[in-house]
Amino acid sequence: MSLAASLGDWLFGPFLDFGFMRRALVACLALALGSGPVGVFLVLRRMALIGDTMSHAVLPGAAVGFLIAGLSLPAMSLGGFIAGLAVALLSGLATRFTALEEDASFAAFFLISLALGVMIVSLHGNNVDLMHVLFGSILAVDDVSLVLVAAIATVSVLALALIYRPLVVECFDPGFLRAVGGRGGAVHLVFLVLVVLDMVAGFQALGTLMAVGLMMLPATAARFWARDVWGLVLAAVLVAMVSGFVGLVASYHGNLPSGPAIVLCAGVIHLASLVAGPHDSLVARRLRRRHLRA
Amino acid sequence: MGAAIIELDDVTLGYERHPAVHHLRGGFASGTLTAVVGPNGGGKSTLLKGVIGLLRPLSGRISVNGVDRRDIAYLPQQADIDPRFPISVLDTVLLGHWRRMGAFRPVTRAMRAAGAAALAAVGLEGFEARPIGSLSAGQRQRALFARVLVADSPVILLDEPFTAIDAKTTADLLALVLRWHGEGRTIVAVLHDHDQVRRYFPQTLLLAREAIGWGDTEAVLTPDNLRHVRAMSEAWDTEAPVCERGAA
Numbered sequence: 001m002s003l004a005a006s007l008g009d010w011l012f013g014p015f016l017d018f019g020f021m022r023r024a025l026v027a028c029l030a031l032a033l034g035s036g037p038v039g040v041f042l043v044l045r046r047m048a049l050i051g052d053t054m055s056h057a058v059l060p061g062a063a064v065g066f067l068i069a070g071l072s073l074p075a076m077s078l079g080g081f082i083a084g085l086a087v088a089l090l091s092g093l094a095t096r097f098t099a100l101e102e103d104a105s106f107a108a109f110f111l112i113s114l115a116l117g118v119m120i121v122s123l124h125g126n127n128v129d130l131m132h133v134l135f136g137s138i139l140a141v142d143d144v145s146l147v148l149v150a151a152i153a154t155v156s157v158l159a160l161a162l163i164y165r166p167l168v169v170e171c172f173d174p175g176f177l178r179a180v181g182g183r184g185g186a187v188h189l190v191f192l193v194l195v196v197l198d199m200v201a202g203f204q205a206l207g208t209l210m211a212v213g214l215m216m217l218p219a220t221a222a223r224f225w226a227r228d229v230w231g232l233v234l235a236a237v238l239v240a241m242v243s244g245f246v247g248l249v250a251s252y253h254g255n256l257p258s259g260p261a262i263v264l265c266a267g268v269i270h271l272a273s274l275v276a277g278p279h280d281s282l283v284a285r286r287l288r289r290r291h292l293r294a
Numbered sequence: 295m296g297a298a299i300i301e302l303d304d305v306t307l308g309y310e311r312h313p314a315v316h317h318l319r320g321g322f323a324s325g326t327l328t329a330v331v332g333p334n335g336g337g338k339s340t341l342l343k344g345v346i347g348l349l350r351p352l353s354g355r356i357s358v359n360g361v362d363r364r365d366i367a368y369l370p371q372q373a374d375i376d377p378r379f380p381i382s383v384l385d386t387v388l389l390g391h392w393r394r395m396g397a398f399r400p401v402t403r404a405m406r407a408a409g410a411a412a413l414a415a416v417g418l419e420g421f422e423a424r425p426i427g428s429l430s431a432g433q434r435q436r437a438l439f440a441r442v443l444v445a446d447s448p449v450i451l452l453d454e455p456f457t458a459i460d461a462k463t464t465a466d467l468l469a470l471v472l473r474w475h476g477e478g479r480t481i482v483a484v485l486h487d488h489d490q491v492r493r494y495f496p497q498t499l500l501l502a503r504e505a506i507g508w509g510d511t512e513a514v515l516t517p518d519n520l521r522h523v524r525a526m527s528e529a530w531d532t533e534a535p536v537c538e539r540g541a542a
Binding site: 168180232 | 346347348363364366368370374375376379380381382386389392393397398425
């Protein structure tokens with residue numbers, strides 16, 4: 001067998017041979033399509049860490065769903081969605097009606113939520129359950145879960161397309177949007193709902209703890225590949241898709257947990273982009289040190 | 295002079311019950327070019343925010359006649375744009391078309407052409423594709439003026455448009471303001487430079503929470519009025535009791 005053929009077999013064989021690998025791959029690609037663009041806007045809105053806090057905030061809901069229905073993505077997703085939305089709304093309301101800043105507000109509510117989640121799981125489950133909830137198990141994706149992930153990705157892409165222009169303006173010049181009568185608050189709310197939705201879609205593949213990984217890392221990596229919003233979105237989706245694919249292959253051959261493998265792949269791409277991406281990376285800045293003629 | 299396009303009926307505007315504009319009555323007539331001057335904290339910016347509806351009056355009424363309030367072009371003081379946002383100068387200017395394109399309608403070729411023409415009019419030809427963050431403060435203000443130009447609004451509110459801007463840019467942008475005046479638009483500009491106001495702005499509102507004077511500039515910017523404003527701004531009371539005026 002030639003080298004190319006055996007490399008091809010190594011890369012694609014697992015998906016040709018096993019249905020569960022194919023389903024896992026489709027779930028990852030759908031996830032990339034939904035989460036990538038949302039992550040880009042989180043970075044543009046300087047909300048990267050809020051995405052992270054949200055991933056912890058969904059835990060109690062996911063835990064309750066898990067206890068009721070086992071490792072069922074729909075049940076965990078619904079629970080996580082409700083918990084995440086509650087934290088987002090409570091934080092938003094607290095920011096609006098008290099003196100607390102948005103980040104402090106989010107931090108307070110997500111910590112309460114996280115502690116609640118760990119408490120629920122440790123009271124009623126065992127360590128294996130906790131590992132499942134935290135790290136996911138993509139190799140158990142069934143058809144229902146697959147449809148759910150695909151549906152969420154579809155809704156996410158469509159909704160983002162609908163609010164795209166006001167969302168861009170709300171990030172760039174919120175005062176302008178208010179002055180022309182654009183509903184910045186409503187746009188922000190829809191966006192937060194999409195963040196929570198895409199995060200719960202990542203449960204099965206990546207676990208509650210790392211669902212945010214496939215949202216943020218491709219977006220931060222994209223920063224070094226593109227210079228306009230569309231380019232950032234495309235780059236983020238591509239990075240997320242490649243991470244999903246490579247992560248699954250690595251997890252199959254190395255017998256590694258899929259969630260960390262996928263997120264680590266995205267991490268490696270991020271680090272490589274940081275060092276050598278075409279825009280504003282360490283190398284790009286060094287190469288462009290010689291200035292142009294005035 | 296035409297009918298008042300913006301009418302202020304006993305308007306009080308403020309933050310957390312502290313009035314910044316107190317019982318203001320009057321109007322900006324259609325086609326007038328008015329400077330709003332007064333001490334810091336005198337309510338100038340607050341008044342503009344009240345007119346475009348960013349701030350609801352604590353009492354009284356602000357009516358805008360013949361124009362949709364959202365169609366008023368408004369350039370805030372130090373616009374809170376994010377300079378690191380990846381958006382081009384041309385796209386920034388095209389936002390001026392908002393009332394024609396809204397959230398969903400496409401940007402037509404004619405809109406693009408208008409945007410490019412506006413950039414040329416403010417001296418930023420060739421800057422279309424540059425990221426907004428690469429512009430200097432003066433160039434950025436030129437771009438924001440181009441956005442106002444594109445909006446093609448009959449009413450234009452400018453909040454300290456020439457603060458921290460170099461002399462050449464100020465002269466260019468002031469010429470644009472005078473051109474808008476010549477086209478019959480109604481313009482209200484918050485300004486600090488009294489000489490500039492005396493030279494170019496026929497109408498003045500001298501605002502120190504209340505209107506100290508409102509009318510022809512030379513009749514408003516008198517030594518007496520300005521002395522009065524200075525005395526007032528030193529005598530402000532932060533522990534003021536509830537105002538009973540107009541409550542009866």
